[in-house]
Amino acid sequence: xxxxxxxxxxxxxxxxxxxxxxxxxxxxxxxxxxxxxxxxxxxxxxxxxxxxxxxxxxxxxxxxxxxxxxxxxxxxxxxxxxxxxxxxxxxxxxxxxxxxxxxxxxxxxxxxxxxxxxxxxxxxxxxxxxxxxxxxxxxxxxxxxxxxxxxxxxxxxxxxxxxxxxxxxxxxxxxxxxxxxxxxxxxxxxxxxxxxxxxxxxxxxxxxxxxxxxxxxxxxxxxxxxxxxxxxxxxxxxxxxxxxxxxxxxxxxxxxxxxxxxxxxxxxxxxxxxxxxxxxxxxxxxxxxxxxxxxxxxxxxxxxxxxxxxxxxxxxxxxxxxxxxxxxxxxxxxxxxxxxxxxxxxxxxxxxxxxxxxxxxxxxxxxxxxxxxxxxxxxxxxxxxxxxxxxxxxxxxxxxxxxxxxxxxxxx
Amino acid sequence: xxxxxxxxxxxxxxxxxxxxxxxxxxxxxxxxxxxxxxxxxxxxxxxxxxxxxxxxxxxxxxxxxxxxxxxxxxxxxxxxxxxxxxxxxxxxxxxxxxxxxxxxxxxxxxxxxxxxxxxxxxxxxxxxxxxxxxxxxxxxxxxxxxxxxxxxxxxxxxxxxxxxxxxxxxxxxxxxxxxxxxxxxxxxxxxxxxxxxxxxxxxxxxxxxxxxxxxxxxxxxxxxxxxxxxxxxxxxxxxxxxxxxxxxxxxxxxxxxxxxxxxxxxxxxxxxxxxxxxxxxxxxxxxxxxxxxxxxxxxxxxxxxxxxxxxxxxxxxxxxxxxxxxxxxxxxxxxxxxxxxxxxxxxxxxxxxxxxxxxxxxxxxxxxxxxxxxxxxxxxxxxxxxxxxxxxxxxxxxxxxxxxxxxxxxxx
Numbered sequence: 001x002x003x004x005x006x007x008x009x010x011x012x013x014x015x016x017x018x019x020x021x022x023x024x025x026x027x028x029x030x031x032x033x034x035x036x037x038x039x040x041x042x043x044x045x046x047x048x049x050x051x052x053x054x055x056x057x058x059x060x061x062x063x064x065x066x067x068x069x070x071x072x073x074x075x076x077x078x079x080x081x082x083x084x085x086x087x088x089x090x091x092x093x094x095x096x097x098x099x100x101x102x103x104x105x106x107x108x109x110x111x112x113x114x115x116x117x118x119x120x121x122x123x124x125x126x127x128x129x130x131x132x133x134x135x136x137x138x139x140x141x142x143x144x145x146x147x148x149x150x151x152x153x154x155x156x157x158x159x160x161x162x163x164x165x166x167x168x169x170x171x172x173x174x175x176x177x178x179x180x181x182x183x184x185x186x187x188x189x190x191x192x193x194x195x196x197x198x199x200x201x202x203x204x205x206x207x208x209x210x211x212x213x214x215x216x217x218x219x220x221x222x223x224x225x226x227x228x229x230x231x232x233x234x235x236x237x238x239x240x241x242x243x244x245x246x247x248x249x250x251x252x253x254x255x256x257x258x259x260x261x262x263x264x265x266x267x268x269x270x271x272x273x274x275x276x277x278x279x280x281x282x283x284x285x286x287x288x289x290x291x292x293x294x295x296x297x298x299x300x301x302x303x304x305x306x307x308x309x310x311x312x313x314x315x316x317x318x319x320x321x322x323x324x325x326x327x328x329x330x331x332x333x334x335x336x337x338x339x340x341x342x343x344x345x346x347x348x349x350x351x352x353x354x355x356x357x358x359x360x361x362x363x364x365x366x367x368x369x370x371x372x373x374x375x376x377x378x379x380x381x382x383x384x385x386x387x388x389x390x391x392x393x394x395x396x397x398x399x400x401x402x403x404x405x406x407x408x409x410x411x412x
Numbered sequence: 413x414x415x416x417x418x419x420x421x422x423x424x425x426x427x428x429x430x431x432x433x434x435x436x437x438x439x440x441x442x443x444x445x446x447x448x449x450x451x452x453x454x455x456x457x458x459x460x461x462x463x464x465x466x467x468x469x470x471x472x473x474x475x476x477x478x479x480x481x482x483x484x485x486x487x488x489x490x491x492x493x494x495x496x497x498x499x500x501x502x503x504x505x506x507x508x509x510x511x512x513x514x515x516x517x518x519x520x521x522x523x524x525x526x527x528x529x530x531x532x533x534x535x536x537x538x539x540x541x542x543x544x545x546x547x548x549x550x551x552x553x554x555x556x557x558x559x560x561x562x563x564x565x566x567x568x569x570x571x572x573x574x575x576x577x578x579x580x581x582x583x584x585x586x587x588x589x590x591x592x593x594x595x596x597x598x599x600x601x602x603x604x605x606x607x608x609x610x611x612x613x614x615x616x617x618x619x620x621x622x623x624x625x626x627x628x629x630x631x632x633x634x635x636x637x638x639x640x641x642x643x644x645x646x647x648x649x650x651x652x653x654x655x656x657x658x659x660x661x662x663x664x665x666x667x668x669x670x671x672x673x674x675x676x677x678x679x680x681x682x683x684x685x686x687x688x689x690x691x692x693x694x695x696x697x698x699x700x701x702x703x704x705x706x707x708x709x710x711x712x713x714x715x716x717x718x719x720x721x722x723x724x725x726x727x728x729x730x731x732x733x734x735x736x737x738x739x740x741x742x743x744x745x746x747x748x749x750x751x752x753x754x755x756x757x758x759x760x761x762x763x764x765x766x767x768x769x770x771x772x773x774x775x776x777x778x779x780x781x782x783x784x785x786x787x788x789x790x791x792x793x794x795x796x797x798x799x800x801x802x803x804x805x806x807x808x809x810x811x812x813x814x815x816x817x818x819x820x821x822x823x824x
Contacts, residue, residue, distance in 0.1 A: 032444030032469065039473040046481035053477070057444065057469040061451040065465070069458035081496035088493050 001167040006037055009142075009176040010044040012247065016185045016232075017140030018095040019243045022049040025094035029056045031101045034144040041097070050095075060106035060275060067110045067118075075114070076121035086129040093137040095243075101146030104335035107275025112304045115274070120308060123377040131365045135355050138235055138243035143170050143338055152335050173327045173339060174248045185244065192231035195252045198411065199228040199393075202401055206394040207256075207318060209345075211386040214266040218285065220318060220347075221260030223372040224396075225358050228254045228320075236361035250327060250342040253319035255352035257372040259288035261315055265347065269333065269340045269383040271302075277335060278302045283349075283382075289313050290349065306349060311376030317348035323387055323407030337381050344385030345404070350378030413579040418449055421554075421588040422456040424659065428597045428644075429552030430507040431655045434461040437506035441468045443513045446556040453509070462507075472518035472687060479522045479530075487526070488533035498541040505549040507655075513558030516747035519687025524716045527686070532720060535789040543777040547767050550647055550655035555582050555750055564747050585739045585751060586660045597656065604643035607664045610823065611640040611805075614813055618806035619668075619730060621757075623798040626678040630697065632730060632759075633672030635784040636808075637770045640666045640732075648773035662739060662754040665731035667764035670786040671700035673727055677759065681745065681752045681795040683714075689747060690714045695761070695794075701725050702761065718761060723788030729760035735799050735819030749793050756797030757816070762790030 014020055026045045030038055038055065045053045066075060107115075150162035157165065171177040175184045208219040230252035232242040264284040271278045281295035281302055290313040295302045306313040321344055327334075328343035352375070354360050354368035369375050391404035402410040426432055438457045442450055450467065457465045478487060519527075562574035569577065583589040587596045620631040642664035644654040676696040683690045693707035693714055702725040707714045718725040733756055739746075740755035764787070766772050766780035781787050803816035814822040 032447050035444050035471070035473070038471070039477070042474055042477050043481075046477060050481075052482055052486050053474070055469070055471060055474060057467070059447070059450070059467060061447070062454055062465070062467060065451070065454050065458060069455075069462075070464055074464050079500060081493050081500050084493035084496045088491060 001164065001171075005171060005177060007040050007044070008181050009171060009174065010037065010040040011048075012174075012176050012181045012185065013041060013097060013140055013142050014044040014048040016182050017142060017244050017247050018045075018048075018097065018138045019235075019241050020045060020048040020050050020095050020138070021238070021241060023051045024049065025092055026050040026053045026097070027056055027089070027094045028053065028097045028099065029058060030097075030099040030144070031058055031060065031146055033101050033146045034099075037144055038099070041099075060103055064107050064110060064275070067107070067115050072114050072118060075118040078122050078125040083125060086126060090129045090132040093133065095138040096140070098139070098141045100141060100143045100336060100338050101149055102272070102336070103146060103148035103275065104152050104272040104277055105275065106148065110275075112301055116304045116308060119377070123309075127377065134365060135236060135360060138241065139245055140243065140247060141245065141338055142174065142247040143336065145170065149336065153332060169330055169332060173330060173342070176247075189231035189244070192249070192252060195409070196228045196230050199252065199403070202393060203396040204393040204401075205396050207403070208392040208394065209263075209265065209384070209389065211266075211384075211389045213388045214268060214384070214386045215282070216265045216384055216386070216389070218261070218263035218265045220315060221257035222254065222318075223257050223357065225371060226254050226356050227358055228252050229353070229356050233355060246338060246342075248327065248339070248342050250325045251319040251321045251346075253317055253353075253356070255354070255356040255373050256315050256318050257288070258311075258314055258352070258369075258374040259372075261285040261288045265384045267382055267384060268344060268386055270335060271380065271382045272335055272337060273301055273305050273380055276301045278305075281382075285315075288315065305378065305380060308378050309376050311374045312350050312378045314349070314374045314376070315347055316350045316352035316374045316376065316379055317346075317381065319346050319348075319381070320391070320404065321345050321385060322404075322409050323385060323389075340383055341381040344383035345389060345391070345407075346381045346383045346385070348379050348381045350374065350376035350380055413576065413583075415452075417583060417589060419452050419456070420593050421583060421586065422449065422452040423460075424586070424588050424593045424597065425453060425509060425552055425554050426456040426460040428594050429554060429656050429659050430457075430460075430509065430550045431647075431653050432457060432460040432462050432507050432550075433650070433653060435463045436461065437504055438462040438465045438509070439468055439501070439506045440465065440509045440511065441470060442509075442511040442556075443470055443472065443558055445513050445558045446511075449556050450511070453511075472515055476519055476522060476687070479519070479527050484526055484530060487530040490534050490537040495537060498538060502541045502544040505545065507550040508552070510551070510553045512553060512555045512748060512750050513561055514684070514748070515558060515560035515687065516564050516684045516689055517687065518560065522687075524713055528716045528720060531789070535721075539789065546777060547648060547772060550653065551657055552655065552659060553657065553750055554586065554659040555748065557582065561748065565744060581742055581744060585742060585754070588659075601643035601656070604661070604664060607821070608640045608642050611664065611815070614805060615808045616805040616813075617808050619815070620804040620806065621675075621677065621796070621801065623678075623796075623801045625800045626680060626796070626798045627694070628677045628796055628798070628801070630673070630675035630677045632727060633669035634666065635669050635769065637783060638666050638768050639770055640664050641765070641768055645767060658750060658754075660739065660751070660754050662737045663731040663733045663758075665729055665765075665768070667766070667768040667785050668727045668730050669700070669784040670723075670726055670764070670781075671784075673697040673700045677796045679794050679796060680756060680798055682747060683792065683794045684747055684749060685713055685717050685792055688713045690717075693794075697727075700727065717790065717792060720790050721788050723786045724762050724790045726761070726786045726788070727759055728762045728764035728786045728788065728791055729758075729793065731758050731760075731793070732803070732816065733757050733797060734816075734821050735797060735801075752795055753793040756795035757801060757803070757819075758793045758795045758797065760791050760793045762786065762788035762792055
């Protein structure tokens with residue numbers, strides 16, 4: 001891939017994605033692939049003002065071997081130095097990049113139950129630090145090609161060719177392939193903000209989803225104090241610092257009312273969960289809780305997913321993406337949530353975004369939960385968009401407004 | 413490279429290199445290259461009994477950017493969580509692999525003085541943990557090809573071809589290219605032990621080095637209680653655990669008397685120090701201390717090297733390697749100490765090996781220092797072997813024995 005384009009992309013992540021503040025620390029979480037790009041990204045973070053850029057390497061083949069060979073006790077450990085590190089991050093609030101290049105099948109074959117129990121135990125230690133950091137630092141999820149991921153997306157191509165093609169697609173979908181990606185994102189963020197403004201002017205209390213082609217027939221309550229969000233968001237306490245938590249992003253989303261969802265939704269794309277692909281599945285909700293799940297592939301993983309903790313079976317996000325999103329139009333199934341979620345309306349099971357509450361910075365995590373924001377160690381998006389999807393919004397005064405029609409925005 | 417050969421090599425490192433004890437933790441320090449081999453090595457470590465295998469990634473381009481962009485204060489920091497990690501390791505004594513694939517020129521152009529001062533400050537925190545761990549855990553330095561390293565060794569070859577050729581050479585020099593590498597190492601360790609037994613039977617007190625072709629004219633005192641070591645060594649407190657700290661190794665070595673060296677030595681190979689190549693250099697000693705250094709290339713780095721701390725200008729190792737070592741016979745200059753030191757007689761400036769003292773486990777680090785073992789944050793080997801090198805040993809009773817003649821063992 002052309003080095004100038006890669007440098008533009010790195011700068012986009014550092015400035016539009018994170019908007020690094022002078023002297024702020026930066027953490028980059030990444031697989032050990034694309035080291036040339038990582039080098040560019042580190043430099044762009046420093047140039048943007050970082051005082052320190054550290055890398056936290058993830059390596060899925062090692063994780064799979066750990067799960068296979070370690071005792072459950074060892075696998076569940078959070079060592080004292082690891083907890084000290086969490087504490088340091090909760091205190092210093094580094095801007096954080098997550099570079100996704102994961103093999104969508106990377107953990108296939110593991111002992112799901114063992115891994116789930118270990119994650120649950122570890123989360124008991126980790127959660128207080130997560131809660132402490134919530135909404136207080138800039139983060140950005142972006143992607144770089146990985147060999148196994150490229151092979152999954154383009155099985156017919158030689159690996160190197162597939163990698164190159166995936167780079168092209170990532171940059172295109174991320175609006176980073178033009179001359180001035182940061183300018184393009186300014187315009188894109190403005191467009192998403194206009195959508196949000198319209199939705200927020202309606203004062204919605206409920207969304208009703210219907211699609212005959214898939215069978216989806218579902219409705220979900222919204223929190224009175226919620227806002228629809230999309231594009232860049234502000235960092236509380238720093239008026240001038242807005243950041244983009246996802247590159248790419250095409251969605252407008254909110255956090256729904258915990259415990260208020262009824263009906264059934266059908267997936268229209270595979271879900272990559274914990275290194276496994278869950279395919280052709282449905283989720284039926286009663287009183288806000290997923291009470292029945294079915295999947296043609298990896299149903300067991302789906303069942304594990306919704307039983308990780310109390311909130312894992314409840315909703316944390318409703319996101320609206322029109323059928324003609326540029327990512328959908330690429331015609332590619334990415335097997336990566338970052339991309340696939342931006343090609344389709346989706347819901348998320350698990351943790352909600354308290355940042356969707358009006359004046360969210362006033363609320364503690366506990367207060368946000370009380371207002372109806374779901375809590376969980378998970379946040380798993382799954383795609384339910386369809387060309388005939390209708391979404392009707394019910395306003396505070398009972399009036400109904402067509403939000404989506406035939407899978408697309410009904411207005412604007 | 414053939415996967416079976418790579419797996420054999422991984423097994424060799426896990427079993428012959430580290431000799432992992434059941435339930436022991438393992439740490440692998442590596443650059444983010446050769447991830448396929450790293451995966452094999454992790455698995456072989458687990459199969460050999462490891463309870464946990466963790467990876468500490470090094471990434472030299474990031475280090476270079478850190479040195480360039482961070483303030484000296486930030487660069488000098490050892491954070492509390494990092495110190496907790498050192499403490500954990502000093503308590504649990506994990507078996508440690510260091511996979512070398514460094515770019516020999518990777519830090520060229522940095523601000524040497526800034527980097528040296530930062531390392532000195534960091535070492536103040538790190539040293540007590542290093543001292544606590546000394547001689548109490550198994551470690552093994554081995555190599556895997558890196559792209560920039562391969563390009564340096566084979567500048568005329570396309571990178572992929574150079575990488576493949578470097579793999580072949582690494583496996584050959586490491587006696588890991590045959591059907592049964594672990595058997596080959598058993599025999600190799602026995603041979604090295606026979607050399608040590610002969611040298612130790614002589615009760616040597618001084619070595620006198622001379623080479624007309626290079627100009628080397630130098631002598632160094634030995635510690636009365638010292639032993640020559642080579643090949644595998646024992647882990648104190650675990651009679652049945654012997655490990656090989658270097659793969660490959662061809663040397664028989666000891667730790668000389670601190671403060672007792674006179675004369676001049678001339679390098680016969682470049683020295684890769686801190687990501688820079690120091691070339692065609694000489695070191696003149698007075699009363700055991702390097703008082704004058706000259707180098708055709710990177711003299712400044714050499715001067716920095718010997719001034720890192722008090723012990724950095726004094727000797728920590730005398731190693732004997734015959735001119736016809738298999739690594740020398742490969743005809744390749746590796747620009748990597750692990751290989752080049754095993755192609756040539758060498759000395760090391762800096763920290764000595766207290767494990768060369770008879771019954772070394774009886775001595776604290778301080779007691780070992782008192783007996784004459786040098787202390788430093790550095791340990792930098794440099795090569796002085798030559799085809800006409802003569803080494804004469806002076807025994808306790810004053811008798812002189814020819815140890816090396818014409819660059820080779822004089823006996824056996």
